[in-house]
Amino acid sequence: MSEFILYQLGKVDYSTAFSHQKRFIESRQPDTADEVWCLEHPPVYTLGLSGKSEHILNNSGIPVIHSDRGGQVTYHGPGQLVIYPLLDLKRRKITVKNYVYQLEQAIIDTLDKFNLVTHRLSGAPGIYVDNRKVAALGIRIRKGYCYHGISINIDMDLSPFDGINPCGYQDLKVTQLKDLGINVKITDVVPELANSLVNTLGYETYINQDDAQLAGIKVI
Numbered sequence: 230m231s232e233f234i235l236y237q238l239g240k241v242d243y244s245t246a247f248s249h250q251k252r253f254i255e256s257r258q259p260d261t262a263d264e265v266w267c268l269e270h271p272p273v274y275t276l277g278l279s280g281k282s283e284h285i286l287n288n289s290g291i292p293v294i295h296s297d298r299g300g301q302v303t304y305h306g307p308g309q310l311v312i313y314p315l316l317d318l319k320r321r322k323i324t325v326k327n328y329v330y331q332l333e334q335a336i337i338d339t340l341d342k343f344n345l346v347t348h349r350l351s352g353a354p355g356i357y358v359d360n361r362k363v364a365a366l367g368i369r370i371r372k373g374y375c376y377h378g379i380s381i382n383i384d385m386d387l388s389p390f391d392g393i394n395p396c397g398y399q400d401l402k403v404t405q406l407k408d409l410g411i412n413v414k415i416t417d418v419v420p421e422l423a424n425s426l427v428n429t430l431g432y433e434t435y436i437n438q439d440d441a442q443l444a445g446i447k448v449i
Contacts, residue, residue, distance in 0.1 A: 231433045233316070235423050237416070238268040243275065243294055243305060246313065250376040253315055257374055265426060265435070266313040267419050270305040274393060277301055277367055284394040291389055298367040298377035300354070301397030308385030308405075310415045312378045312422060314430075319373030321431065329354065329366065332379055335425040336364045339381075342421045343411050353398060361404040362395060381422075382406065383415050 238246075246268065253264070274285060274293045277300035284302045285293060291304075305311060318328055333349060336356045340347050340363070347356045347363065356364040364381045382405035395401045406413060423435050 231431070233263040233265050233314075233426070233432055233435050235419075235435045235437050236264060236266045237419060237437075238266055240307070241268045241270065243270045243273045243292075246270070246311075247294075247296060250313060250315065254371055254374045254376050257317070259317075259320070261317070263314070263316045265423065266315065267415075267422070268311050268313075269307050269309060269415065270311060272304075272306040272389060274302055274304055274389075277303075279397075281397065284397050285392065286394065287392040289389070289392055291392070296367075296377070298369045300365075300367040302393050303365050303367065303380070303396060304389045304393060305380060306385050306389060308383055308415075310381045310383050310418055310422070312380070313376060314378050314426065316375050316430070317373060318370065318375055323430070325368075325370055328370075328375065329368065331429040332366055332368075335422065335429045336379060336381060338425040338429065339418065339422045340364075340406075342425075343406070343413060343418075345406070345409060345411060353396065353401075355396065358404055358409060361402040363404050363406070363409070365396060381418065383413065383418060 272291045274291055275296045277296055277298045280301045337347050347358050350357050354366045355362050366379045368375055368377050384407040390403045395403055427435055
């Protein structure tokens, strides 16, 4: 059966999640099950491989971490749902271009469940509402295995985005579900997103693994 294992990990330090993703990718075997990690991070700015420090205008004491994902600078913090799909794209016969499109479509389909109309923006990966970014995307592919992923702003402090040019775009505005009149919790969004990933990526189902410790990750 085609399935992935879903872990709901709670709050995890960015560096911890980053190192565990790389460890998972490096230890994968051809028959290793795909996993999807859903979590939150403490406040942190991350710079992608093409990230330029000048896009950090004022970090206000928030840590800045260099990452090996694609893209420029973004912010993660409590109240934001972060999703890391750890998938074997070769096994699923998914190209990188299609993978990005399918991730975006999964976000669109998920937010549609909450009656939110969203759209893509040409040349700026992610998902938008009236040209305000509600979800960001940054991935890395190694040997056909993907890691990093997407983030959806649910109910968070958006002010740290004022300290950066989000994703390298000056004056890019961000928004979140709460400010759009959608009062939901992260735990409300996760199952909808998991079902959307099943549909867009061509799985049959997913297995919800409640025990976060089985992922071998230290939670906060």
